[in-house]
Amino acid sequence: ELDPLILPIIDNNGVSQTVSIVVALEVADDATAAKVEGLAPRLKDAYIQEMYGVLNKQAALRGGVIQVSYLKKRLNTISHHVLGEGVINDVLLQVVQQRPV
Numbered sequence: 001e002l003d004p005l006i007l008p009i010i011d012n013n014g015v016s017q018t019v020s021i022v023v024a025l026e027v028a029d030d031a032t033a034a035k036v037e038g039l040a041p042r043l044k045d046a047y048i049q050e051m052y053g054v055l056n057k058q059a060a061l062r063g064g065v066i067q068v069s070y071l072k073k074r075l076n077t078i079s080h081h082v083l084g085e086g087v088i089n090d091v092l093l094q095v096v097q098q099r100p101v
Helices: 030-038 040-056 068-083
Strands: 005-011 014-026 090-100
Touching: 005 040, 014 040, 014 068, 030 040, 040 068, 068 090
Parallel strands: none
Antiparallel strands: 005 014, 014 090
């Protein structure tokens, strides 16, 4: 499990809400888990960059509500890009929370 990611959603009037996401990565064994832990800062950076853009372009929102399946798909793509193919089995969303500002 990675540390929570907290991101603002910005519209024409400024920050409209914040989103908190807790991600866990499913791996095959302890050796792979250690590798992922070593790359966690790089992975979190990639998640923040991608999610900031996606959320603020409203691409992951429908009616103001986050589309969890879209978010999960993007996080899986980023994980495979940063860690390499076959390192993780899946990205598991533990918490997705939206709060208006």
